[in-house]
Amino acid sequence: MSIHKEVYKRITVKTLTDMKSKNEKISMLTAYDYTMAQIVDGSGIDVILVGDSASNVMAGHETTLPITLDQMIYHASSVIRGVNRSLVVVDLPFGTYQSDSKEALRSAIRIMKESGAHSVKLEGGKEIKDSIKRIINAGIPVMGHLGLTPQSIYKFGTYTVRAKEEAEAAKLIQDAKMLEKVGCFAIVLEKIPAKLAATISKTLSIPVIGIGAGSEVDGQVLVLHDMLGMTKQFNPRFLRRYLSLYDDMSKAISQYSKDVKTKNFPNKEEQY
Numbered sequence: 001m002s003i004h005k006e007v008y009k010r011i012t013v014k015t016l017t018d019m020k021s022k023n024e025k026i027s028m029l030t031a032y033d034y035t036m037a038q039i040v041d042g043s044g045i046d047v048i049l050v051g052d053s054a055s056n057v058m059a060g061h062e063t064t065l066p067i068t069l070d071q072m073i074y075h076a077s078s079v080i081r082g083v084n085r086s087l088v089v090v091d092l093p094f095g096t097y098q099s100d101s102k103e104a105l106r107s108a109i110r111i112m113k114e115s116g117a118h119s120v121k122l123e124g125g126k127e128i129k130d131s132i133k134r135i136i137n138a139g140i141p142v143m144g145h146l147g148l149t150p151q152s153i154y155k156f157g158t159y160t161v162r163a164k165e166e167a168e169a170a171k172l173i174q175d176a177k178m179l180e181k182v183g184c185f186a187i188v189l190e191k192i193p194a195k196l197a198a199t200i201s202k203t204l205s206i207p208v209i210g211i212g213a214g215s216e217v218d219g220q221v222l223v224l225h226d227m228l229g230m231t232k233q234f235n236p237r238f239l240r241r242y243l244s245l246y247d248d249m250s251k252a253i254s255q256y257s258k259d260v261k262t263k264n265f266p267n268k269e270e271q272y
Ligand code: KIV
Pocket: 030, 049, 050, 051, 052, 053, 054, 091, 188, 190, 211, 221, 222, 223
């Protein structure tokens, strides 16, 4: 059976809705810099997320909480310079949208204006409804994020699967419906039972992108450095590693060091 795949020139929020209605899966990966963004975009990924996971992956923090708005704008503007086709979504970092909706809008506007990004992502449900509405009213597309929301890690206490209990699952469904109603163009569901994610995906007409949420959703997202095997410490069940770059890069770097020390590099052809 051949897989029909349309060739989209530039991905917009409308493209994603069209893809869902045609039952075409959406691919999404993170990127935080120009070089990686060029590779990801050129490889045909539909959506690039400039995630606040940059706080972990790029800066080495334990959580996503420390990354600042200025730092997210720096990452996002680097990514934008490497992108021709993908839709670029940028996380509003912790502390830049929770206190009131005006602050949320100011933060979203800074991201759009200073980085050239195409949309923003916010974590949470009804608690941030006013902020999401205000941002969308200003013409900025918003992606929601429910389930495991890493900016609330100190409230949860652990990174385990969310919404296993009925009450939390019911709230999650309510929040997902609300996000669609206020105008989010898509939502991310992180680390929730596959059955619950499938129900939400069927209930909503906007695309649902999963990470650790099973296969019955409209698309998948992973952290680029994790799926390339550049990180070693993070081993959740949902992560598929497509390469072992940590080991391959270590080998190459050790070989270079050896070549320098043994005067094997540079050779005659590698000099002027
Ligand atoms: O910051 C991030 O990388 C994310 C994904 C895990 C969805 O929010």
